[in-house]
Amino acid sequence: MSIEVRNIRRNFGAFEALRDVSLRVEDGELFALLGPSGSGKTSLLRIIAGLELPDGGTIRLNDEDATGSPARDRQVGFVFQHYALFRHMTVFENIAFGLRVKRSRDRPADSVIRRKVGDLLDLIQLTQLGDRYPAQLSGGQRQRVALARALAVEPKVLLLDEPFGALDARVRKELRRWLRRLHDELHVASVFVTHDREEALEVADRVAIMNHGRIEQTGTPAEVYDNPANAFVYEFLGDVTIFDGGYVRPHDVEISRRGSPTPAAVPATVRFIVAAGAVVRVELLREDTEAAVEAEISREHYRALALRIGDRVDIAPRHARIFPA
Amino acid sequence: MNARRRIADSEPRLLRWSIISLAIALTILFIVLPLAAVFIQAFNKGWSFWLAAISETNARSAIELSLLVTAIAVPLNVVFGLAAAWTIARFRFKGRDILLTLIDIPFGVSPVVSGLIFVLVFGAQGWLGPWLADRDIQIVFAVPGIVLATVFVTFPFVARELIPLMQAQGSSEEEAAIALGATGWQMFRRVTLPNIKWGLLYGVVLCTARALGEFGAVSVVSGHIRGLTNTIPLHVEILYNEYNYTAAFAVASLLSVVAVITLGLKKLLEWKTREVGS
Numbered sequence: 001m002s003i004e005v006r007n008i009r010r011n012f013g014a015f016e017a018l019r020d021v022s023l024r025v026e027d028g029e030l031f032a033l034l035g036p037s038g039s040g041k042t043s044l045l046r047i048i049a050g051l052e053l054p055d056g057g058t059i060r061l062n063d064e065d066a067t068g069s070p071a072r073d074r075q076v077g078f079v080f081q082h083y084a085l086f087r088h089m090t091v092f093e094n095i096a097f098g099l100r101v102k103r104s105r106d107r108p109a110d111s112v113i114r115r116k117v118g119d120l121l122d123l124i125q126l127t128q129l130g131d132r133y134p135a136q137l138s139g140g141q142r143q144r145v146a147l148a149r150a151l152a153v154e155p156k157v158l159l160l161d162e163p164f165g166a167l168d169a170r171v172r173k174e175l176r177r178w179l180r181r182l183h184d185e186l187h188v189a190s191v192f193v194t195h196d197r198e199e200a201l202e203v204a205d206r207v208a209i210m211n212h213g214r215i216e217q218t219g220t221p222a223e224v225y226d227n228p229a230n231a232f233v234y235e236f237l238g239d240v241t242i243f244d245g246g247y248v249r250p251h252d253v254e255i256s257r258r259g260s261p262t263p264a265a266v267p268a269t270v271r272f273i274v275a276a277g278a279v280v281r282v283e284l285l286r287e288d289t290e291a292a293v294e295a296e297i298s299r300e301h302y303r304a305l306a307l308r309i310g311d312r313v314d315i316a317p318r319h320a321r322i323f324p325a
Numbered sequence: 326m327n328a329r330r331r332i333a334d335s336e337p338r339l340l341r342w343s344i345i346s347l348a349i350a351l352t353i354l355f356i357v358l359p360l361a362a363v364f365i366q367a368f369n370k371g372w373s374f375w376l377a378a379i380s381e382t383n384a385r386s387a388i389e390l391s392l393l394v395t396a397i398a399v400p401l402n403v404v405f406g407l408a409a410a411w412t413i414a415r416f417r418f419k420g421r422d423i424l425l426t427l428i429d430i431p432f433g434v435s436p437v438v439s440g441l442i443f444v445l446v447f448g449a450q451g452w453l454g455p456w457l458a459d460r461d462i463q464i465v466f467a468v469p470g471i472v473l474a475t476v477f478v479t480f481p482f483v484a485r486e487l488i489p490l491m492q493a494q495g496s497s498e499e500e501a502a503i504a505l506g507a508t509g510w511q512m513f514r515r516v517t518l519p520n521i522k523w524g525l526l527y528g529v530v531l532c533t534a535r536a537l538g539e540f541g542a543v544s545v546v547s548g549h550i551r552g553l554t555n556t557i558p559l560h561v562e563i564l565y566n567e568y569n570y571t572a573a574f575a576v577a578s579l580l581s582v583v584a585v586i587t588l589g590l591k592k593l594l595e596w597k598t599r600e601v602g603s
Contacts, residue, residue, distance in 0.1 A: 051500050051504065071500075071504050072503050072504070072506045072508070076504060077504075078501070078504040082497065084498050084501040086498055086502075087498070087520065088520060097507075098505035101502070101507040101511045101515070102506060150504075152505075
């Protein structure tokens with residue numbers, strides 16, 4: 001089922017949370033809403049789910065107007081940032097909830113519910129934990145229960161609010177690969193909200209980058225990374241260093257020994273080196289403008305240069321981007 | 326090092342023990358002794374006298390009226406309290422702070438003043454007096470007035486208990502229920518109510534105790550008509566004023582038992598809410 005958002009506006013008093021936001025998510029697509037906190041991405045997700053109403057604009061689900069329809073009729077699976085599991089119910093009952101509250105003519109028989117919840121417990125690899133209460137689970141387990149609970153009603157659209165926000169780095173990476181695989185098996189339209197660019201770029205088919213209640217750019221991860229629409233997107237998608245009014249990625253800053261033939265080179269002093277990791281990060285101070293510049297170079301290059309703090313070198317940008325102000 | 330620590334500790338320890346002893350002494354003097362006195366007085370003419378005192382016609386009608394008033398006031402305040410707590414904990418609106426303050430008014434105003442307000446509004450000389458008299462409806466100096474006064478005085482107990490609890494729990498579980506297809510009623514019964522049940526019971530216990538024991542407001546609107554508009558506390562006062570001490574204490578002992586039970590339930594529920602609330 002497709003999701004279409006047209007000209008959505010939402011104000012909280014004088015604060016404009018969403019200003020004329022439009023986007024379309026196709027069936028089967030995994031879509032990320034990426035932006036800093038306060039950019040309106042969670043509000044947009046809640047409006048799609050029907051948990052909040054927009055002040056203007058329309059929401060279309062499967063090409064039918066759903067703007068005014070109540071949340072419970074939208075067949076949307078929503079996974080909350082802090083999971084919002086029912087604390088007084090077991091894992092089993094949490095997952096079964098959506099089936100148990102169906103109208104009596106649609107409600108599956110008890111045996112069907114039991115089988116279905118059992119299958120979902122298998123899917124989230126918590127087969128043995130159906131009798132536990134949410135408080136007895138780890139963060140990653142709770143997250144998976146929240147997902148299983150949302151999936152139990154076979155939603156046409158899956159919405160996830162900062163799905164990995166509260167987990168530690170290792171569990172996060174594991175879960176996001178798992179989510180990607182799960183999404184591909186389910187054939188739903190999924191939208192997830194995140195402030196983590198790595199998460200969005202790694203997992204999503206397409207990304208919308210939001211800022212101050214507006215969508216700055218929409219596209220595939222490669223499109224937005226390689227062709228950022230403006231300075232905000234460029235800065236948000238990776239570290240940048242400013243070089244003579246242009247924006248440069250640290251890995252595009254070239255370092256060479258003094259007296260190199262590079263035409264645009266300027267003199268700089270090495271101030272700090274972080275040599276732990278796949279690349280070596282070097283902080284420099286330009287001697288002409290006294291501006292700080294950050295560079296990332298390969299380990300081989302680092303060894304070849306034999307850099308030390310205090311060394312005086314030449315630096316030059318490989319690509320600089322100029323964005324109209 | 327060790328010796329120095331002992332010295333550093335010794336003064337606060339002395340202070341600590343004297344404060345604890347003082348607290349215990351005051352508790353015994355002001356709470357345990359009076360409570361014991363109630364029971365000693367109540368039974369000083371024996372079981373049969375006690376039984377006669379609480380089963381005499383006027384005593385029985387006072388007990389019945391108190392139970393009736395409580396049976397009306399408590400459910401009403403459960404409904405009002407839930408509605409008020411829900412509104413305040415779940416919505417942001419203009420006048421929210423005013424509503425919060427209004428809920429507290431019965432705690433801030435002297436019960437006697439609360440009673441007088443009802444006389445002023447519903448009494449024969451009150452604003453609605455003539456209108457009510459035309460329709461032969463009597464509120465003040467009758468059971469409806471006593472119910473109204475009791476409802477007013479006990480209004481904050483349930484709401485006050487639920488507001489912080491519901492605020493702390495937040496609304497995300499309720500939103501999850503709605504997103505999963507639950508109706509408003511299903512959400513309330515399956516998610517909201519189980520989460521607040523211990524807090525709600527706690528409020529009900531306090532509300533019941535106060536409804537049974539309320540004196541001031543009820544005294545003003547009751548008119549003290551024996552066998553008709555006397556509640557337990559008013560009956561105790563009448564017996565006492567008639568120098569019928571043992572009977573007064575016998576009836577009072579009923580209220581004291583309620584107080585002790587309340588205290589026990591209160592402790593149990595406090596423990597339960599803390600266990601579940603986190």
